[in-house]
Amino acid sequence: MVNDQAQMYTLEGFAAGVLMLLTAYLVLGTTTVYTPGDVHITDMQLQQLGSDALAMMDLPDTEPEIYGSGENILEKLIVTDNSTDFRTYFLDNITRTTDPKKTVVNDIQFNATIYYRMESPPVNESEIQSYHFCSSGNDARSDLVSREPAVRVTRFVTIDAKHYPPNPKPQITLNHDVDERAQVVLLEVLLWRG
Amino acid sequence: MDDSAMLSVDFLAGFTIFILALIMVINMVPGIMIGLESQNIDYDAVAYRTGVILVEDPGWPANPPWELKDEYHKDDIHRLGLAVSANTPNVLSRAKINRFFNDSFFTDEDYGQKVIFADMPYAPYAYNIALKVGDELLPPRGDDVPKRSYGYIRRLVKVKEPHYASIDCTNLVRSETEENRTTTYFSVELDYAKLYDKSISEAYRIDPRFEPVNITFENFDQSLNSTDTNEVWLNGTRFYKEGVAGEIPFGYDIQDDESYQLILEDNSGATTYHTLDDHCQLNDVSKIRLILAPPLPFAYETDTVLTVKMSLDYDFIDVNKTKQFINGTFEYNYQDPDNVMTLPTLTDGVLEVCVW
Numbered sequence: 001m002v003n004d005q006a007q008m009y010t011l012e013g014f015a016a017g018v019l020m021l022l023t024a025y026l027v028l029g030t031t032t033v034y035t036p037g038d039v040h041i042t043d044m045q046l047q048q049l050g051s052d053a054l055a056m057m058d059l060p061d062t063e064p065e066i067y068g069s070g071e072n073i074l075e076k077l078i079v080t081d082n083s084t085d086f087r088t089y090f091l092d093n094i095t096r097t098t099d100p101k102k103t104v105v106n107d108i109q110f111n112a113t114i115y116y117r118m119e120s121p122p123v124n125e126s127e128i129q130s131y132h133f134c135s136s137g138n139d140a141r142s143d144l145v146s147r148e149p150a151v152r153v154t155r156f157v158t159i160d161a162k163h164y165p166p167n168p169k170p171q172i173t174l175n176h177d178v179d180e181r182a183q184v185v186l187l188e189v190l191l192w193r194g
Numbered sequence: 195m196d197d198s199a200m201l202s203v204d205f206l207a208g209f210t211i212f213i214l215a216l217i218m219v220i221n222m223v224p225g226i227m228i229g230l231e232s233q234n235i236d237y238d239a240v241a242y243r244t245g246v247i248l249v250e251d252p253g254w255p256a257n258p259p260w261e262l263k264d265e266y267h268k269d270d271i272h273r274l275g276l277a278v279s280a281n282t283p284n285v286l287s288r289a290k291i292n293r294f295f296n297d298s299f300f301t302d303e304d305y306g307q308k309v310i311f312a313d314m315p316y317a318p319y320a321y322n323i324a325l326k327v328g329d330e331l332l333p334p335r336g337d338d339v340p341k342r343s344y345g346y347i348r349r350l351v352k353v354k355e356p357h358y359a360s361i362d363c364t365n366l367v368r369s370e371t372e373e374n375r376t377t378t379y380f381s382v383e384l385d386y387a388k389l390y391d392k393s394i395s396e397a398y399r400i401d402p403r404f405e406p407v408n409i410t411f412e413n414f415d416q417s418l419n420s421t422d423t424n425e426v427w428l429n430g431t432r433f434y435k436e437g438v439a440g441e442i443p444f445g446y447d448i449q450d451d452e453s454y455q456l457i458l459e460d461n462s463g464a465t466t467y468h469t470l471d472d473h474c475q476l477n478d479v480s481k482i483r484l485i486l487a488p489p490l491p492f493a494y495e496t497d498t499v500l501t502v503k504m505s506l507d508y509d510f511i512d513v514n515k516t517k518q519f520i521n522g523t524f525e526y527n528y529q530d531p532d533n534v535m536t537l538p539t540l541t542d543g544v545l546e547v548c549v550w
Binding site: 013045053056061062093097099102 | 204207208211212214215218219222238242283284285324325331334339346347348350351352394395397398528537538540541542544545546548
């Protein structure tokens, strides 16, 4: 017996297939995948800039061993707990340019934290401690909310309080309970465009 | 007869269409990634790479460094890094900077091939390289920065400034004689083994093999006893090397700024240039400046002891007076009891690279 059922099924299948194909083609053809295409570039630039700024601050202008006056400004600012001057030096470095027109965005915010190791920490506390060192704004906590995605740069800084005569103790010890010995601390700076 | 065969045809048609659809979708997948590509990424990457080469790399050749190549050997230069050494990233050499930003030495093509590495003829890059040292903005290389977008990198640097000795002749050791005419010698000794001290970072190290040696004798006329000195002459300058008999063979009679400069300056500030062989009257000379450009002759080894010896002829007036003249040896060194050396110092700077 011959009827038209098979033709019906074939046409329905064919129509459904064409519909599926068209739909897939249209959906994929019209969808734009929005990606933050250049964000990683600006992140890289900011990270490089911050890293350079810390490295340059950690490099004395004259040979310390020969002149005896080769001052490591980064070490000095940390030992003397001078966040005001750190803010000035750091901002001066990261905003330096040959021509202000070349720099699209030069409004950079930052927040710096210092991590250090205590030889005899209080009971139930970690050897690794930290304190907030400096931020671009006046209120540290206000910088920590509602900010743009930040990049992180770090530098191990060798500090020796003996280079900056303590009276009676180095400021870093008085203010933050950091041991007086020569040591290496980790300076972490979060940077973001303001 | 039933209709089961008809079902197989349905299946075949549906399956074929499904496979076709799958093939089309798979073919389209690379296409949907096009949206992720960005023209700026290429240029930013080129700018970053150029910045790294300039700031962290001493260039090639590194020993002897590329900045010592003259016009005729420019093709031997492969890469134009500005760093003092690979161990001192972000510390730039003043000699390399002077050569790199020299208007007449490199062409646009050289910059393209040796620092931008735009060696693909179908993809030439336009660029702008600018360096500011302290408040001094050096003339940028390349084209003006366009108003449209471009690849960009900014690097913070320090520039190693040259070392020099500034010797006040009135403080020099003086000797006495009873002769009316006398020849004295004043020497500057360069002991490479002491200078090439590895405990000192290359950022602060004096390396006369690759850096100019600059010696200035100040207040020479004031060191003379004017009432008793008839004439005083510089009677030639010679190089001597420890372990080598006699003076080093050198073009003492050829004036060549690429090798040395001997400059005499009188009280009015007027300067004259001389060869090392010249006989120059020094009665009214206030400054004697000797600049030795690297590489110094026969002085490539790190254990060289090189002496620069200046010969002075004094002619005194009064035979009955005790005559005074200067002589002695000055050591060009880090240890500086007389406080005449200015050792290398670092100056803040910023380098920006734009590529489009």
